[in-house]
Amino acid sequence: xxxxxxxxxxxxxxxxxxxxxxxxxxxxxxxxxxxxxxxxxxxxxxxxxxxxxxxxxxxxxxxxxxxxxxxxxxxxxxxxxxxxxxxxxxxxxxxxxxxxxxxxxxxxxxxxxxxxxxxxxxxxxxxxxxxxxxxxxxxxxxxxxxxxxxxxxxxxxxxxxxxxxxxxxxxxxxxxxxxxxxxxxxxxxxxxxxxxxxxxxxxxxxxxxxxxxxxxxxxxxxxxxxxxxxxxxxxxxxxxxxxxxxxxxxxxxxxxxxxxxxxxxxxxxxxxxxxxxxxxxxxxxxxxxxxxx
Amino acid sequence: xxxxxxxxxxxxxxxxxxxxxxxxxxxxxxxxxxxxxxxxxxxxxxxxxxxxxxxxxxxxxxxxxxxxxxxxxxxxxxxxxxxxxxxxxxxxxxxxxxxxxxxxxxxxxxxxxxxxxxxxxxxxxxxxxxxxxxxxxxxxxxxxxxxxxxxxxxxxxxxxxxxxxxxxxxxxxxxxxxxxxxxxxxxxxxxxxxxxxxxxxxxxxxxxxxxxxxxxxxxxxxxxxxxxxxxxxxxxxxxxxxxxxxxxxxxxxxxxxxxxxxxxxxxxxxxxxxxxxxxxxxxxxxxxxxxxxxxxxxxxxxxxxxxxxxxxxxxxxxxxxxxxxxxxxxxxxxxxxxxxxxxxxxxxxxxxxxxxxxxxxxxxxxxxxxxxxxxxxxxxxxxxxxxxxxxxxxxxxxxxxxxxxxxx
Numbered sequence: 019x020x021x022x023x024x025x026x027x028x029x030x031x032x033x034x035x036x037x038x039x040x041x042x043x044x045x046x047x048x049x050x051x052x053x054x055x056x057x058x059x060x061x062x063x064x065x066x067x068x069x070x071x072x073x074x075x076x077x078x079x080x081x082x083x084x085x086x087x088x089x090x091x092x093x094x095x096x097x098x099x100x101x102x103x104x105x106x107x108x109x110x111x112x113x114x115x116x117x118x119x120x121x122x123x124x125x126x127x128x129x130x131x132x133x134x135x136x137x138x139x140x141x142x143x144x145x146x147x148x149x150x151x152x153x154x155x156x157x158x159x160x161x162x163x164x165x166x167x168x169x170x171x172x173x174x175x176x177x178x179x180x181x182x183x184x185x186x187x188x189x190x191x192x193x194x195x196x197x198x199x200x201x202x203x204x205x206x207x208x209x210x211x212x213x214x215x216x217x218x219x220x221x222x223x224x225x226x227x228x229x230x231x232x233x234x235x236x237x238x239x240x241x242x243x244x245x246x247x248x249x250x251x252x253x254x255x256x257x258x259x260x261x262x263x264x265x266x267x268x269x270x271x272x273x274x275x276x277x278x279x280x281x282x283x284x285x286x287x288x289x290x291x292x293x294x295x296x297x298x299x300x301x302x303x304x305x306x307x308x309x310x311x
Numbered sequence: 312x313x314x315x316x317x318x319x320x321x322x323x324x325x326x327x328x329x330x331x332x333x334x335x336x337x338x339x340x341x342x343x344x345x346x347x348x349x350x351x352x353x354x355x356x357x358x359x360x361x362x363x364x365x366x367x368x369x370x371x372x373x374x375x376x377x378x379x380x381x382x383x384x385x386x387x388x389x390x391x392x393x394x395x396x397x398x399x400x401x402x403x404x405x406x407x408x409x410x411x412x413x414x415x416x417x418x419x420x421x422x423x424x425x426x427x428x429x430x431x432x433x434x435x436x437x438x439x440x441x442x443x444x445x446x447x448x449x450x451x452x453x454x455x456x457x458x459x460x461x462x463x464x465x466x467x468x469x470x471x472x473x474x475x476x477x478x479x480x481x482x483x484x485x486x487x488x489x490x491x492x493x494x495x496x497x498x499x500x501x502x503x504x505x506x507x508x509x510x511x512x513x514x515x516x517x518x519x520x521x522x523x524x525x526x527x528x529x530x531x532x533x534x535x536x537x538x539x540x541x542x543x544x545x546x547x548x549x550x551x552x553x554x555x556x557x558x559x560x561x562x563x564x565x566x567x568x569x570x571x572x573x574x575x576x577x578x579x580x581x582x583x584x585x586x587x588x589x590x591x592x593x594x595x596x597x598x599x600x601x602x603x604x605x606x607x608x609x610x611x612x613x614x615x616x617x618x619x620x621x622x623x624x625x626x627x628x629x630x631x632x633x634x635x636x637x638x639x640x641x642x643x644x645x646x647x648x649x650x651x652x653x654x655x656x657x658x659x660x661x662x663x664x665x666x667x668x669x670x671x672x673x674x675x676x677x678x679x680x681x682x683x684x685x686x687x688x689x690x691x692x693x694x695x696x697x698x699x700x701x702x703x704x705x706x707x708x709x710x711x712x713x714x715x716x717x718x719x
Contacts, residue, residue, distance in 0.1 A: 094538075096534070099533030115338045116339075
């Protein structure tokens with residue numbers, strides 16, 4: 019488990035990361051969400067030891083993280099890139115060796131990964147000669163070359179076509195299935211919704227929301243949509259119920275307690291019939307807009 | 312689709328971790344060398360420089376040999392004079408000089424042979440003595456040695472006529488010239504060796520330096536430095552980078568020096584070598600210290616930039632220093648040279664030149680080397696800190712002052 023504990027980073031007068039805390043459990047896929055400048059990249063760089071920490075700390079398996087721990091992490095930086103003019107096989111071996119693999123172990127591992135990404139016959143090609151999608155595949159191969167204990171990926175899905183997104187998601191799931199914690203940042207909320215066990219939402223350097231996608235959706239007041247046979251204007255007279263909108267036979271309501279649904283149903287039946295009464299679950303995007311406002 | 316394999320049997324142990332942390336610089340060094348050896352530009356410049364060195368030595372030798380080979384036309388009797396001149400030149404230790412005669416039927420035939428350029432000069436009888444005929448300029452080799460030969464032959468004849476002999480006439484005329492403290496190497500050769508090594512140092516520290524700076528920028532610009540920094544310390548990265556390039560530079564220098572030496576040997580200049588071999592060893596030692604010191608500063612020049620376009624600006628100070636070291640190193644003399652030969656970086660060229668020229672006593676290069684090492688250590692310490700501070704600052708181009716002040 020990786021724990022981020024009141025992490026602080028300042029750039030001059032600006033506090034880019036302001037006492038951020040969250041944890042990524044073993045086998046847990048955690049999505050890091052937030053707008054530009056929210057502090058996602060800065061936090062990830064501090065976790066990886068690439069940027070010095072101005073306050074707080076990072077714990078790995080219950081104790082302060084060390085350089086040796088980080089060497090066992092797979093990392094994909096924000097504006098990713100490997101050596102453009104070096105053959106992809108060579109640079110995967112190089113990175114594997116820097117992360118502690120033997121030369122032959124790194125070669126074997128690089129070969130397996132390139133074959134997996136259907137790049138086996140292109141291992142001698144320079145990175146810059148590959149398509150952008152294939153460059154991304156090499157980049158993820160670089161992140162997982164040394165069989166990492168933890169994955170920290172900054173925007174791993176940006177710029178990928180749908181097939182490549184699925185491929186990347188499969189790779190990440192294989193790691194979480196084996197108990198490896200995965201932390202990745204993304205702007206694509208639908209993807210985060212689909213993949214993540216946990217979301218951490220950042221805004222202006224602070225954690226503004228944290229939890230599963232379902233929990234986040236229910237953070238806001240639960241709303242209901244009522245569709246009646248006749249005009250629904252009568253809902254305005256009900257005590258304890260806030261009316262958001264009425265349009266003919268359709269009303270959007272905010273209830274103060276769940277039991278209020280019974281009261282509304284009874285009243286609606288008395289007034290001429292009910293077509294529909296449903297809970298309106300906000301989209302993740304709605305919640306995101308709500309919490310980062 | 313297959314799955315990503317786990318490697319339970321060969322997963323990292325903590326022992327592996329420590330050893331790889333210690334030896335990460337070796338992996339970086341290996342990569343720097345292997346990338347460079349696959350770089351076509353590097354290979355081509357090396358081969359071309361090698362060809363130029365061998366060609367220059369060969370050309371000089373051929374020119375020198377050709378300059379001493381003379382053909383003199385005679386109308387018959389002059390042949391003996393030419394042969395005598397040739398013998399005297401050889402006795403005088405001028406192995407490069409060779410005088411041959413070509414016998415023609417008449418004086419006018421000799422004239423026309425000289426006119427047409429088929430021979431270098433003509434020797435014809437004139438009154439009691441001889442006359443040399445040249446085309447448009449006087450040839451020093453011919454006038455010197457034929458002059459001596461004519462003088463000797465005529466004196467011999469006159470001595471016999473006067474009832475004495477040539478040795479009797481020449482008795483006591485020889486003037487030996489002894490040197491109390493002979494200089495091993497001629498000033499010209501010392502200068503030439505100094506220029507050559509100075510230029511090689513200038514070229515290598517500029518070309519390798521730019522390559523180091525560019526490779527730092529490449530890593531910074533492509534953010535691969537973040538992956539590297541999460542795996543190994545930036546100091547290990549710097550050590551590997553500087554060491555890889557320094558090893559290549561020194562290997563290149565040794566190859567160049569060896570080529571020059573072999574070419575000199577092959578062309579029969581072995582006597583010149585004895586005097587400069589000690590100086591060449593000092594050149595290599597100073598070259599290594601100077602190169603490594605500058606290489607670290609080049610790495611800083613790369614780390615300060617955010618794009619390769621910035622390098623022009625960040626590398627100017629170091630380029631100026633290198634040019635100054637080169638120009639001052641080969642041009643100064645006297646007291647200024649002695650001072651420079653102790654000044655770190657400047658001593659890289661100035662001190663070995665003094666050793667080759669024989670103007671430095673044995674302890675002087677040692678003291679200068681200690682000074683260069685001390686200054687190099689200081690410069691490298693500061694450069695290491697500046698490199699690590701600026702490498703992760705990707706926002707904008709930094710100045711040297713920023714890098715000194717910025718916190719990590």
